[in-house]
Amino acid sequence: MSGHLSNRILRETERLARDPVPGISVTPHEDNARYFNVILAGPAGSPYEGGIFRLELFLPADYPMQAPRVRFLTPLYHPNIDRLGRVCLDILKDRWSPALQIRTVLLSIQALMSEPNPDDPLNNEAADLWKKDIARAKQMAQEWTTRYAK
Numbered sequence: 001m002s003g004h005l006s007n008r009i010l011r012e013t014e015r016l017a018r019d020p021v022p023g024i025s026v027t028p029h030e031d032n033a034r035y036f037n038v039i040l041a042g043p044a045g046s047p048y049e050g051g052i053f054r055l056e057l058f059l060p061a062d063y064p065m066q067a068p069r070v071r072f073l074t075p076l077y078h079p080n081i082d083r084l085g086r087v088c089l090d091i092l093k094d095r096w097s098p099a100l101q102i103r104t105v106l107l108s109i110q111a112l113m114s115e116p117n118p119d120d121p122l123n124n125e126a127a128d129l130w131k132k133d134i135a136r137a138k139q140m141a142q143e144w145t146t147r148y149a150k
Contacts (some may be wrong), residue, residue: 004050009063011036021107024039025040035058038055038056038070042113043111046056046113047142048076048142052149053149054072054073054074057102070120071086071087073085076144077144078113079123079127080112081123086122090120116130
């Protein structure tokens, strides 16, 4: 483990191991305990259901005063996730609070997968389709899930 880790990070990591979030696996990286490999199951009832999505989560040096950085490694078709895997989510930006935890962030991402917000997009093409033809947008999301997340 490199560098000094706060008791907060150690407690959160231990809690995630002891009391995992359903559908979410979080493993600290061997070389850097601020970097986590995340496996997230596509939420039931969403176009991502049945998919297994890989993410990376990094805790900056001033965590919890600054939000974690999260990125999807598995491509997905979603209005709030761009082609680089970046996530547009208020709690990762201006609505971050030190009271939030890694667990909260991952649950919020899982909820965002179930309820996309096309009014605050990172992927404008997906957002436009979500607004114009939600059935076709969900079909695209399912096709990408089958192609990249199975």
